[in-house]
Amino acid sequence: MATVDKIVAQMPKSLSKIEFSYCPGCHHGIVHRLIAEVIDELGIAGRTLMVAPVGCSVFAYNFFDLDGTVAAHGRAPAVATGMKRALPDRIVFTYQGDGDLASIGTAEIVHAANRGENITTIFINNAVYGMTGGQMAPTTLLGQKTTTSPYGREPKANGYPIRMSEMLSTLDGAAYIERTMVTTPQNVIKTKAAIKKAFQAQIKGLGFSMVEVLSTCPTNWGMTPIEAMKWLEENMTKTFPLGVFVDRTKGMI
Amino acid sequence: MKMLMKGTEAIAEAAIRAGCRLYFGYPITPQSELTEYMAKRMPEVNGVFLQSESEVATVNMLYGAACTGKRVMTSTSSPGFSLMQEGISYMAGAELPAVFINVMRGGPGLGDIQPSQSDYFQATKGGGHGDYRMIVLAPHTLQEAANIMGEAFDLAFKYRMLVTILVDGMIGQMMEPVELPEWKNIEEFKEPDWALTGAKDRKPRKVTSFDLDPYELEKMNLRYQATYKKVTENEVRYEEFKIADADIIVVAYGTMARIVKTVVDSARKEGIKVGLFRPITLWPFPYERLSEIAGNVKHILTVEMSYGQMLEDVKLGVNGKTDVEFYGRSAGVVPTPMEVLEAIKKIAR
Numbered sequence: 001m002a003t004v005d006k007i008v009a010q011m012p013k014s015l016s017k018i019e020f021s022y023c024p025g026c027h028h029g030i031v032h033r034l035i036a037e038v039i040d041e042l043g044i045a046g047r048t049l050m051v052a053p054v055g056c057s058v059f060a061y062n063f064f065d066l067d068g069t070v071a072a073h074g075r076a077p078a079v080a081t082g083m084k085r086a087l088p089d090r091i092v093f094t095y096q097g098d099g100d101l102a103s104i105g106t107a108e109i110v111h112a113a114n115r116g117e118n119i120t121t122i123f124i125n126n127a128v129y130g131m132t133g134g135q136m137a138p139t140t141l142l143g144q145k146t147t148t149s150p151y152g153r154e155p156k157a158n159g160y161p162i163r164m165s166e167m168l169s170t171l172d173g174a175a176y177i178e179r180t181m182v183t184t185p186q187n188v189i190k191t192k193a194a195i196k197k198a199f200q201a202q203i204k205g206l207g208f209s210m211v212e213v214l215s216t217c218p219t220n221w222g223m224t225p226i227e228a229m230k231w232l233e234e235n236m237t238k239t240f241p242l243g244v245f246v247d248r249t250k251g252m253i
Numbered sequence: 254m255k256m257l258m259k260g261t262e263a264i265a266e267a268a269i270r271a272g273c274r275l276y277f278g279y280p281i282t283p284q285s286e287l288t289e290y291m292a293k294r295m296p297e298v299n300g301v302f303l304q305s306e307s308e309v310a311t312v313n314m315l316y317g318a319a320c321t322g323k324r325v326m327t328s329t330s331s332p333g334f335s336l337m338q339e340g341i342s343y344m345a346g347a348e349l350p351a352v353f354i355n356v357m358r359g360g361p362g363l364g365d366i367q368p369s370q371s372d373y374f375q376a377t378k379g380g381g382h383g384d385y386r387m388i389v390l391a392p393h394t395l396q397e398a399a400n401i402m403g404e405a406f407d408l409a410f411k412y413r414m415l416v417t418i419l420v421d422g423m424i425g426q427m428m429e430p431v432e433l434p435e436w437k438n439i440e441e442f443k444e445p446d447w448a449l450t451g452a453k454d455r456k457p458r459k460v461t462s463f464d465l466d467p468y469e470l471e472k473m474n475l476r477y478q479a480t481y482k483k484v485t486e487n488e489v490r491y492e493e494f495k496i497a498d499a500d501i502i503v504v505a506y507g508t509m510a511r512i513v514k515t516v517v518d519s520a521r522k523e524g525i526k527v528g529l530f531r532p533i534t535l536w537p538f539p540y541e542r543l544s545e546i547a548g549n550v551k552h553i554l555t556v557e558m559s560y561g562q563m564l565e566d567v568k569l570g571v572n573g574k575t576d577v578e579f580y581g582r583s584a585g586v587v588p589t590p591m592e593v594l595e596a597i598k599k600i601a602r
Binding site: 016046048051058068070075079081083084085087107108111 | 275277301303305306307309310311313314315316317318319320321323325339340343347449450451452453454457458459460461462463
């Protein structure tokens with residue numbers, strides 16, 4: 001029988017064995033794995049509570065081996081606030097999409113950030129409503145065709161793509177906000193580092209932390225996974241530049 | 254020792270004594286004093302007070318805090334209670350215990366800030382979506398309101414249900430002497446076996462109102478219905494006031510019942526035998542007892558600070574056994590004892 005000298009890759013302990021419900025080429029799975037790896041590495045699984053959203057990741061509470069719930073559409077930051085205020089020594093995070101966080105839940109995310117609520121938000125921005133079938137999101141790019149902007153998003157009628165990371169970084173309660181993507185191994189590593197920093201900010205009690213991950217939706221974009229990845233890099237990053245928008249963790253973690 | 258207290262303050266202090274250490278709220282007249290009292294008092298008892306950005310956020314903060322298995326509450330008034338209905342439906346589906354205080358004011362819409370009882374349907378029939386119920390308690394004095402707080406939390410945890418204390422601006426705003434209930438020792442509360450606290454050394458727990466498989470969701474719903482059945486069998490509360498020899502029974506709750514007690518005595522001085530039947534639980538409604546007593550009287554008069562909402566439950570209870578009349582004023586106008594007496598005399602004639 002072969003013996004194992006060194007394990008170089010394995011399923012993170014914080015992921016459950018339940019099969020993901022995501023489409024091929026969707027980035028939710030990568031980000032789930034990164035969160036689970038970070039939770040394992042920080043050794044916080046036994047004291048972490050997660051709040052799943054409404055959207056494609058509505059089942060996320062089952063994909064993690066953590067105590068969890070699913071909030072009403074957009075309300076995850078308020079639910080997480082209640083949990084954190086009740087149990088201040090636990091780690092609480094929300095996982096939200098762009099329809100959830102940047103449209104119906106704008107009030108909740110803005111005020112959670114503004115209170116410096118000591119929670120972490122992982123924000124998946126794929127410029128479209130996934131679960132309901134590809135409708136226009138507040139983050140849909142100008143000219144982008146969706147089922148509710150069939151002629152392309154037009155600013156006079158539909159306004160402009162909303163940049164949540166930039167908006168929230170103006171608030172004094174925000175401790176750490178970064179926008180990343182997971183299109184290459186290097187970007188995956190950067191995203192994991194950002195997620196880790198966001199959780200560390202919470203562990204240190206520094207306030208609100210968020211990582212926005214630009215993600216693909218090949219199904220609703222009508223592209224192959226490879227085309228979608230290319231489209232993301234070439235188009236989404238122009239409207240949603242990558243980077244760190246606020247970082248009050250320096251010297252603290 | 255009795256203390257002269259405002260209704261909202263008596264309710265708030267009684268809630269703290271009942272073991273509530275987590276309050277989330279948003280200012281709205283005529284109950285803002287309750288929110289203010291909690292802001293001042295919670296830090297003194299190592300509790301949490303948080304002013305939310307909206308009632309929509311409030312109810313979701315309550316959802317999150319309730320997930321941890323602790324005693325949580327909020328207070329609001331009619332328009333705010335409307336905003337909470339989404340979260341109430343989610344909490345009912347997730348079988349989370351919590352206590353809501355709705356200090357009713359005149360509606361619909363922005364309405365006014367005067368006392369009303371026009372949220373009866375919303376509270377007792379489910380203002381949110383889905384097949385759910387919440388226990389609704391209607392105290393008629395400040396003393397009763399203070400006494401009922403402990404029971405409200407106990408019921409919420411016993412059945413994993415939401416409990417609403419439905420009062421009106423009159424009870425919220427008036428002052429009277431109150432004997433505050435005894436302190437409960439929060440150290441003695443057991444952590445529920447469903448509470449989300451972090452899955453250290455145990456299997457992860459999930460609390461949701463969700464299952465995409467209709468047969469699984471049906472199972473959840475049947476579980477809720479079984480709970481509601483137990484509550485209707487065991488938790489009906491009401492008060493009977495001078496009904497033994499009554500020809501006319503007035504059915505009223507909350508402030509209106511308090512006014513009717515005065516009227517019962519005035520009517521009896523004029524030779525009209527009147528009694529009061531006062532539901533204390535508006536859900537579950539005391540249908541059975543009302544049905545029993547309906548057979549012995551000539552008339553039943555429902556009096557409400559609404560245009561006839563509880564009236565529908567009274568009719569269901571009476572079920573045609575006798576004549577059911579109605580008198581009510583709404584929109585923040587409180588019927589006077591004289592007006593109610595006049596309505597009784599009209600029937601007695």
